[in-house]
Amino acid sequence: MMEIVQVQTHDREALVDITGDIRKLIHSNGWSDGALLMYCPHTTGAVTINEGADPDVVRDILVNMAGLVPHHGDYRHSEGNSDAHIKSSLFGCDQLVIVEDGNIQLGTWQKIFFCEFDGPRSRKLWVQFLAS
Amino acid sequence: MMEIVQVQTHDREALVDITGDIRKLIHSNGWSDGALLMYCPHTTGAVTINEGADPDVVRDILVNMAGLVPHHGDYRHSEGNSDAHIKSSLFGCDQLVIVEDGNIQLGTWQKIFFCEFDGPRSRKLWVQFLAS
């Protein structure tokens, strides 16, 4: 059975550090060895892993992605959020991490981020463990 | 054993909705709980998940990606399709979805798209089930 993590975003574009929530889920489910699939079911969202020590990295990611894929441009989709859909495909809605002996394996500076590019929103992340 | 889905594209750049083919494959194989790996073996293709209700979203994705990574530019690869290779790495050749109780788990607006950026082509998608 998949688990669900609730995420609230507060700006139009946000990367929310969910590393702690994922760690708790692994421990409470007793998942031991394999990989954890995190999946965003929202088409303006994504999951990514990046540097989490300096918040300027998240700021630089969001500002520069907004420069590459601007909010307003040559878009026909009437909801006005095509930029968010494009970023969703670029960052990807699925993300795997290795779990070993019940511990999530992340690099020294890595944190897991839920991405929302058309918020603020109340969102869900789906999580499925795959045993090795 | 992996399964193979055949996909035909009709334009140079296309996102083809293959959600129905993937659903059929899950049911005919009796795959129940885990994750489904979809893998594009072509270096100008990819797999992505995005909004499938309004075809303008696909149009906006393709038009804006063509703006970011144009067909003609500072490329040395003699086949003239370096833009397609770049988009392949940006969208990614692998995509996972969760399968639960024999049903593919997709968000309300999500569809699975086979991407070809150097068509028209007759292509294959490889599919492998990973039990949880």
Next chain:
Amino acid sequence: MMEIVQVQTHDREALVDITGDIRKLIHSNGWSDGALLMYCPHTTGAVTINEGADPDVVRDILVNMAGLVPHHGDYRHSEGNSDAHIKSSLFGCDQLVIVEDGNIQLGTWQKIFFCEFDGPRSRKLWVQFLAS
């Protein structure tokens, strides 16, 4: 237990073909049927799959990504490598390939590349097999 592949890069930006290392790992571990997860624990790195026959494809990828996400720009992160962090999220730190009957399944022109966007560096790639 996950395995570790060592990768040395020699330029600031590099895509290193690690297909041979991954093949050896599969054979030496006797991994047979499932999928192989390759995971980069470094926040300026990534893993991608693309054309490996003509080295100009890698050159075109790197040159054009440097054009889209330049080394110097509107960045606040003091380490001066925000472009590398952005590319890491765009290419993704995780990559799956199918393994069948002990053989890695790649398309005719596909090679697996370890990506480093802030080198030269001595890096690690983590590898975990997921049985089907």
